[in-house]
Amino acid sequence: xxxxxxxxxxxxxxxxxxxxxxxxxxxxxxxxxxxxxxxxxxxxxxxxxxxxxxxxxxxxxxxxxxxxxxxxxxxxxxxxxxxxxxxxxxxxxxxxxxxxxxxxxxxxxxxxxxxxxxxxxxxxx
Numbered sequence: 001x002x003x004x005x006x007x008x009x010x011x012x013x014x015x016x017x018x019x020x021x022x023x024x025x026x027x028x029x030x031x032x033x034x035x036x037x038x039x040x041x042x043x044x045x046x047x048x049x050x051x052x053x054x055x056x057x058x059x060x061x062x063x064x065x066x067x068x069x070x071x072x073x074x075x076x077x078x079x080x081x082x083x084x085x086x087x088x089x090x091x092x093x094x095x096x097x098x099x100x101x102x103x104x105x106x107x108x109x110x111x112x113x114x115x116x117x118x119x120x121x122x123x124x125x
Contacts, residue, residue: 005047006047006050009047009050009051009054010054012051013051013054013055013058014058016055017055017058017059017061017062017064017066018062018064020064021064021065022064022065022066022067022121022122022125023055023059023064023065023066023067024066024067024068024069024117024118024120024121024122025051025052025055025066025067025068025069025117026068026069026070026071026074026117027052027068027069027070027071028048028071052068065125067121067124067125069117069120069121069124070120071117073116074113074116074117074120075091075109075112075113075116076090076091077112077116078100078102078103078105078107078112079105079107079112079115079116079119080100080103080105081100081102081103081105083100083101083102083103085098085101089101091109095109096108096109096110097109
């Protein structure tokens, strides 16, 4: 990792921890994600493991809570009703928006996933 990207991770992790009592992140399996050649370079550049490590030690340093959760179905679950998409209508990486077939709620993929990640984190407290 080049020094400037590590510096960026320090700034981001410090800002997140100092400004929030609780930070929840997915425990992504970057090794599995590297098999997707379209994502491989982005994932290795980001330094996800480094960011998680920084969040963890800074949470301890500032007296905050940092949790990682299992990423299973965080994208494929409706944050409103809990419906999990089945194989026949599972989202692909290209699907950025979707409507829940059960309750009709419209979702922006990443926003919906963020709600689910937070809910999983809060459920562990």
